Amino acid sequence: MRDIISYTDVVQNEGFNIQHGMNFRPQGKPYSILLMSVRKGAPYNDSFDAQTNTLLYEGHDVNRNESDSPKSVDQPMTSRTGALTRNGRFYKAAKDYQNKKTANPEKVRIYDKIGSNIWSDRGWFKLVSADYVFTEQEKRKVFQYRLEPTNSDGSMSPAEVEEFEFSRRIPTEIKREVYKRDEGKCVHCGSSENLHFDHILPWSKGGSSTDAKNVQILCGKHNISKSDKIQ
Numbered sequence: 265m266r267d268i269i270s271y272t273d274v275v276q277n278e279g280f281n282i283q284h285g286m287n288f289r290p291q292g293k294p295y296s297i298l299l300m301s302v303r304k305g306a307p308y309n310d311s312f313d314a315q316t317n318t319l320l321y322e323g324h325d326v327n328r329n330e331s332d333s334p335k336s337v338d339q340p341m342t343s344r345t346g347a348l349t350r351n352g353r354f355y356k357a358a359k360d361y362q363n364k365k366t367a368n369p370e371k372v373r374i375y376d377k378i379g380s381n382i383w384s385d386r387g388w389f390k391l392v393s394a395d396y397v398f399t400e401q402e403k404r405k406v407f408q409y410r411l412e413p414t415n416s417d418g419s420m421s422p423a424e425v426e427e428f429e430f431s432r433r434i435p436t437e438i439k440r441e442v443y444k445r446d447e448g449k450c451v452h453c454g455s456s457e458n459l460h461f462d463h464i465l466p467w468s469k470g471g472s473s474t475d476a477k478n479v480q481i482l483c484g485k486h487n488i489s490k491s492d493k494i495q
Contacts, residue, residue, distance in 0.1 A: 267384060267385060267459065267460040267461050268378075268382065268383075268384060268443070268448075268459040268460065268461070268481070269375075269383050269384070269385055270381050270382070270383065271381050271383060273383070274299075274375050274383055274385075277385075278290075278291075278293075278297060278373075279291065282297065282299065284299075284324075284350065285298065285299040285300070285308075285324060286298060286299075286323075286324055286350040286351070286354060287299075287350070288350055288353040288354055288357070294371070295370075295371040295372060295373060295388075296354070296357075296370055296371070296372045296373070296391075297372065297373045297374075297375070298321055298372055298373075298374050298375075298411075299375050299377065300319070300321060300374060300375070300376050300377070300386075301376065301377040301436075302376070302436045302437070303377065303378075303379075303436070303440070307325075308321075308322040308323075308324065309322045309401075309406075310322055312376075312386075312435060312436065317412070317413045317433060318410065318411070318412055318413075319374065319386075319389055319410070319411040319412075319413075320408060320409070320410055320411075321408075321409040321410075321411060322406055322407065322408060322409075323339045323351040323354075323355075323396075323406055323407025323408070323409070324339065324350060324351060325337075325339055326339070326340050330344070335402070335404075336403075336404065337404060338404050338405040338406075339351055339396075339404070339405060339406050339407050340352075341355065341396065351407045354370070354391065354394065354407070354409060355394045355396060355407055355409075357369075357370040357391055358370070358391050358392070358393055358394035358409060358410075359394060361391070361392065361393075362392075362393055362394075368390075369390040369391050369392050370390065370391040371388060371389075371390060371391075371414070372388070372389045372390070372391055372411060373387070373388060373389075374386040374387065374388075374389055374411070376436055378436060378439050378440050378443060379440060379443065382443065382448070384436070384439055384461075387413070388413070388414045389411035389412060389413055389414060390411060390412055390413075390414045391409060391410075391411050392410055392411065392412050393409075393410045394407060394408065394409045394410070395407070395408045396408075433473040434461055434473045434474075434479055435473070435474060438473070438474060438475075438476050438479060439461055439479075441476045442461065442476050442479045442480065442481060443481065445476065446480060446481040448481070449481065450481055450482050450483035450486055451480045451481060451482065452482065452483070452486045453483060453485075453486060455483040455485075457483060457484075458483050458484035458485075459481055459482070459483060459484075460481070460482050460483075460484065460487045461479055461480075461481060462479065462480050462481070462482040462487055462490065463478055463479060464477075464478050464479070464480055465478055
């Protein structure tokens with residue numbers, strides 16, 4: 265599984281042209297998709313806690329055809345016709361799980377925008393809770409979704425899961441810094457294909473995920489080669 269991908273790769277992964285940040289079981293899929301960004305100037309207050317590996321995702325605003333100032337009105341639970349919005353569908357799924365109406369939490373695939381046409385596949389999460397609250401920061405009601413990581417969709421080997429978990433703990437700002445420093449290429453061969461974020465000192469051996477000096481970009485070949493040597 266590649267860690268650094270383009271928007272085209274995201275589309276190829278999912279099989280359709282993703283137009284929205286929030287996608288509740290699109291195209292009849294048995295899972296949902298969220299696109300997130302924690303970059304400066306990002307439109308929503310998404311965040312990722314590298315210590316707990318928990319994702320906090322903010323709901324989305326009304327469309328501009330419904331308000332000249334979307335940031336000044338409450339994020340919508342329902343549309344003008346009374347149907348649940350994307351916010352509402354994710355909120356209902358979270359509450360159904362919290363209230364034990366469903367046995368399993370909603371499974372969600374997360375893609376994190378690092379830069380222009382540069383994305384990181386954060387993998388699989390489970391939607392465990394949601395709130396719809398008034399915040400002093402925004403002076404309006406917003407949705408706040410809490411997601412916790414789950415290993416995978418079952419398609420990865422234990423070794424791949426371990427490698428992916430290491431990468432998933434690297435904060436977005438560190439990934440952005442490393443990508444710029446390494447010029448989006450493997451530090452060993454200069455390849456720009458099949459790239460991964462790699463811990464120089466493995467996370468399992470005490471290496472930091474929050475220090476750019478301990479993170480580098482490797483192509484798939486050199487990433488596997490290093491893993492073999494460590495093992």
